[in-house]
Structures are given as structure tokens and as C-alpha cells.
Amino acid sequence: MLTVSNLTIQSGSFQLNDVNFEVANGACVALMGTSGSGKTTLMEAICGLRQVTQGSITLDQINITYLRPGERQVALVPQDNVLFPHLTVRQHLSFGPEIQRWSTTDIAKRVETLANELGISHLLDRKPTMLSGGESKRVALGRALATRPKLLCLDEALTGLDDSTHSEILELLQHTISSEQITTLHITHSLREAQELAQEVIHISEISQPLSH
Numbered sequence: 001m002l003t004v005s006n007l008t009i010q011s012g013s014f015q016l017n018d019v020n021f022e023v024a025n026g027a028c029v030a031l032m033g034t035s036g037s038g039k040t041t042l043m044e045a046i047c048g049l050r051q052v053t054q055g056s057i058t059l060d061q062i063n064i065t066y067l068r069p070g071e072r073q074v075a076l077v078p079q080d081n082v083l084f085p086h087l088t089v090r091q092h093l094s095f096g097p098e099i100q101r102w103s104t105t106d107i108a109k110r111v112e113t114l115a116n117e118l119g120i121s122h123l124l125d126r127k128p129t130m131l132s133g134g135e136s137k138r139v140a141l142g143r144a145l146a147t148r149p150k151l152l153c154l155d156e157a158l159t160g161l162d163d164s165t166h167s168e169i170l171e172l173l174q175h176t177i178s179s180e181q182i183t184t185l186h187i188t189h190s191l192r193e194a195q196e197l198a199q200e201v202i203h204i205s206e207i208s209q210p211l212s213h
Helices: 039-047 089-099 104-118 133-145 163-180 191-197
Strands: 002-011 014-023 028-032 054-059 074-077 151-155 183-187 200-203 209-212
Touching: 002 039, 014 028, 014 039, 014 183, 028 039, 028 191, 039 074, 039 151, 039 183, 074 133, 089 104, 089 133, 104 133, 104 163, 133 163, 163 191, 191 200
Parallel strands: 028 183, 028 200, 074 151, 151 183
Antiparallel strands: 002 014, 002 054, 014 209
């Protein structure tokens, strides 16, 4: 379970105040709000990419508030994927496990499993410039899931996809979240997308005090 308690985040003149919410184990919660309301700022704090002023972030009863990003067991899929242009798909999927010093056998098994689940086995030797938008999104998702994180963060991860690809990746996410049994926090501007993917939809104004600038 992800528990955010009394969290305050300062970013320049922008402040997000007294944020409180929970995401149950294995559940997907969609976080919505107007542009500039602090959704991404909040997600970055959960991922360890932004310092908090006060409050706590707890994941499976472990306080991760001040842990480094690599120690949190939290994975992020951003809107623009941020794939490494010089790495193949196989190298993207094995990147995290290699950093964590998994055995060669375990890495190979994880890459094979993810590639099969995400439908990218035929792409393993390609680099990002040879991938379509939907294929790139599948690779970004696979890279995020490779180390079996406890929390998956999706920051408008489906934005910019054409209608057909959007539906395809949304269905894939539904299947993957279920099969991996991974707790998920999903930022989106689409209420329909939120309702299709998440068990609960919350608005940032419902979990925080008024924002100050």
C-alpha cells in the first residue's frame, strides 16, 4: 500500500500543501486535476525526484520519504518515454536488473517474460529509432516493470498516442497491472481513460489543501 501523509512540497514559488491519500496493494488510482495543480510535482516526490518539506511517503509500511530513487522500488513511465537511443529493446529491459546485479540467468528470464507479455519479443534487437509510438510505449513500460517494483507511476503515459494505439496500450496496461499485481498511480487528463483503467479516481483538490504560489 502507498500512503501519503500530510505531505508538503515546495518548488520555487509553488507549494503543494498537506497532501493525504492511499493506494491499496494491487490497485490502480487515477490522479486528476487542472494543469499546474501539482500532479506531476506530487508524483516526482513519490519517485524521489523532488524533495519534500514535510510529511511522509510510506510504501508497504516502509518510510521511503528520504530514500534515494533507486532505493524506493518505485518505477516511472513518463509521457515522453525517455528511451536511451543507443540501447536495444533487450538492453532497455535488462537495464534495471543489471543495475541491481541480478544473475545473468534471472535477467534473461525476466526479459523473455516481459517481452512475451508486452508483445515485443520480435523487437528485442531494435533500437528506439526503429520503433513506432506504441512499440516505444511498450518498451518504456517493460523497462519500468523489469525490476518488479512495488509501485508503478504513470505520468500521462498515454498522452499523444493515436486513438487505435491508445486503446491498444490501455488494454495492455489493464492486463499488465493485473498480471503483475502491481500498485499503480496514474496521472491523466482523460476521465474516460481514468475510469477504464483505475478502481478509484481522485482529484488533487480532494487530497490537498489549497495551493499557494
